[in-house]
Amino acid sequence: MSDPNPRIEQFRKMAEADPNNELGHFSLGKAYLDAGETAPAIQSFQRVIDLNPEIAKVYQMLAEALLKENRKPEAIDRLTQGVKVAGARGDLMPKNEMIKMLKDLGAPVPESIAAAVPQQTVGQGQVLCNRCGKVGRRLPEPVFSNAQGKLIQEKICADCWREWIGMGTKVINELRLPLSDPQAQKIFDQHMREFLNLT
Numbered sequence: 001m002s003d004p005n006p007r008i009e010q011f012r013k014m015a016e017a018d019p020n021n022e023l024g025h026f027s028l029g030k031a032y033l034d035a036g037e038t039a040p041a042i043q044s045f046q047r048v049i050d051l052n053p054e055i056a057k058v059y060q061m062l063a064e065a066l067l068k069e070n071r072k073p074e075a076i077d078r079l080t081q082g083v084k085v086a087g088a089r090g091d092l093m094p095k096n097e098m099i100k101m102l103k104d105l106g107a108p109v110p111e112s113i114a115a116a117v118p119q120q121t122v123g124q125g126q127v128l129c130n131r132c133g134k135v136g137r138r139l140p141e142p143v144f145s146n147a148q149g150k151l152i153q154e155k156i157c158a159d160c161w162r163e164w165i166g167m168g169t170k171v172i173n174e175l176r177l178p179l180s181d182p183q184a185q186k187i188f189d190q191h192m193r194e195f196l197n198l199t
């Protein structure tokens with residue numbers, strides 16, 4: 001048997017210790033998917049949806065795993081649901097990616113949701129947000145004193161940033177990340193970039 005994958009082991013323990021921890025199952029599913037273990041990835045993502053059906057990105061990742069197993073009708077089903085969830089929540093990136101996946105699969109796209117975003121004017125003190133796709137209030141200053149802080153100020157609206165601060169706290173607590181550990185800091189950054197659509 002090959003060496004256990006440390007990332008999978010870490011998240012598996014987390015998901016087992018706290019079975020209602022959606023972030024644990026989400027991270028475990030991603031670790032399985034990255035390792036090419038699609039069957040357990042599908043189980044983990046399904047568990048996330050059972051716990052919280054409002055996370056749009058999970059439908060996309062579940063569909064990716066299903067497609068790797070040649071389960072196309074189920075993938076289309078999940079993508080269709082995911083596009084609706086993303087549309088309702090204003091999650092622009094997963095919405096557009098899932099619409100593209102549906103089109104590539106030759107499947108219909110839920111019509112009201114697929115409608116193009118109207119042209120938006122960005123005024124002073126505003127930013128066209130990379131996450132929600134809307135023109136919103138610009139952050140008054142960079143959130144960190146590095147390039148990433150500046151990038152967030154330029155690309156993310158103040159409302160989405162505030163939302164991330166709440167989610168970031170959840171990530172630290174639920175994944176029990178000791179931020180003094182560079183590996184934990186990396187996991188935290190990855191969650192932040194994904195949440196803000198800065199990947």
Ligand SMILES: [Zn+2]
Pocket residue numbers: 129130131132133134136156157158159160161
């Ligand atoms: Zn935003």
